[in-house]
């Protein structure tokens with residue numbers, strides 16, 4: 001990937017380029033069917049472009065049904081666009097040649113960038129696009145990329161339309177690039193009216209598989225050479241909409257959904273780790289994650305060290321040669337602990353490893369960890385994203401900013417993958433390589449796919465996320481203040497309280513509210529905690545959070561039961577602790593319910 005600042009091309013410019021050109025010379029075309037230049041050339045041919053391969057080593061041979069030329073000047077016909085699959089230095093003279101042969105566009109592939117050559121070509125009237133892939137941009141503008149959960153950045157109430165080459169060149173629409181707000185993305189991102197029926201709500205594609213056009217197209221899909229649907233264990237149109245929506249809300253590049261939050265965590269670590277590898281996690285996590293990491297992952301040879309997240313240096317001290325990631329919850333379940341994401345991200349990046357943040361409790365409405373340096377965000381969408389306690393689900397989102405090749409620690413992404421005939425994920429998919437590999441290998445081979453029906457409920461839930469979270473937070477703070485003043489209550493751990501030990505971190509990371517899940521300690525220990533849970537009437541006693549309904553739990557006797565007493569206390573789930581997930585009822589009714597449960 002280029003170390004230079006990212007280049008910003010408007011969608012209209014890219015659309016204009018892809019619509020305006022018909023003949024594309026591919027410089028550096030490979031005869032190896034699994035190299036990016038071959039894959040891109042073939043894709044462009046399928047989309048209706050004439051592709052002319054250029055490669056001195058193959059000159060005179062046939063490739064993809066076309067004659068290969070030694071260089072651009074040997075091509076005996078007009079060329080509209082030159083697509084460069086060579087390094088940035090070599091791109092200079094090739095760009096100059098493109099100007100000489102009268103091309104209108106020079107396109108440099110991902111990681112290829114030569115600003116001086118670009119300036120010369122632009123001065124000669126050419127359009128130059130650098131560090132981009134025409135296959136990815138074509139797929140993104142036409143909606144295909146969203147099928148892989150990639151955040152296209154396109155919000156529209158019109159059916160998506162591929163930027164097909166047109167004979168009527170020069171057609172342009174010039175709308176300024178639009179940045180949309182959170183609420184608009186929550187309602188629209190990833191979804192567009194159905195191009196065939198006009199259906200406005202995302203349909204539930206309750207299908208296991210998808211008919212191939214022919215055997216060639218089927219092979220191309222199985223090789224990951226073109227975008228499309230094969231089988232709903234890998235991709236499903238309803239699930240894709242959810243993936244793109246969550247990626248957009250988190251400010252990420254791409255996402256892959258899973259059957260549950262735990263499945264999302266499994267997909268993440270399977271993509272990162274080899275047997276014998278290690279990661280460092282906060283000790284303040286959801287109890288199920290502590291068990292997954294500490295016990296079940298160990299059986300796969302993945303080792304986890306748990307550390308106190310209050311001091312970022314604790315993560316640093318636990319890093320070894322084998323460490324592949326740091327894992328934290330932004331707002332920890334159950335204690336309402338706020339972690340210093342930016343400081344922990346710095347520790348991770350200094351060690352050449354990614355920071356993974358479970359953002360389930362905060363949701364992207366309250367906190368977007370990628371803005372503070374997180375590389376991967378995971379969610380249990382079961383909670384506030386779906387929001388109504390009706391659908392299990394999980395999601396993994398990648399920022400697209402982590403360099404998987406630099407440290408040499410992630411050969412699974414930066415080296416050829418045996419499970420795909422030696423395809424190199426990072427080289428081929430660039431900034432959405434991680435989620436593509438999580439989908440194409442981990443999801444394919446272990447199968448915890450999200451059901452389309454659950455994706456539908458989750459999409460619908462997300463459309464009101466911003467409205468719900470506001471009310472969840474207001475209600476929770478009212479309830480927390482009431483409890484803090486109650487004589488039967490020892491302490492309340494809600495980061496929104498004025499005297500919270502997390503006040504400074506809350507103001508930095510959670511300015512819109514400190515969430516709706518928190519704990520309090522009842523005077524009288526284990527039995528007193530259980531008694532409150534048994535005496536409430538409006539709060540539902542169950543093992544979930546993030547519902548419209550208010551929920552209550554005694555973690556020591558339920559979610560954190562499998563842990564030792566010491567682990568329970570360390571995780572904020574000691575004997576006297578009661579956890580609440582405050583819903584959307586009238587706060588006064590909730591307070592009255594707790595008052596009678598605590599009294600007498």
Ligand SMILES: Cc1ncc(COP(=O)(O)O)c(C=O)c1O
Nearest residue numbers: 260261262286333360380382393
């Ligand atoms: C913070 C957090 N992460 C992950 C999970 C696991 O998610 P799921 O239950 O969807 O597998 C939970 C579930 O309670 C959670 O609260």
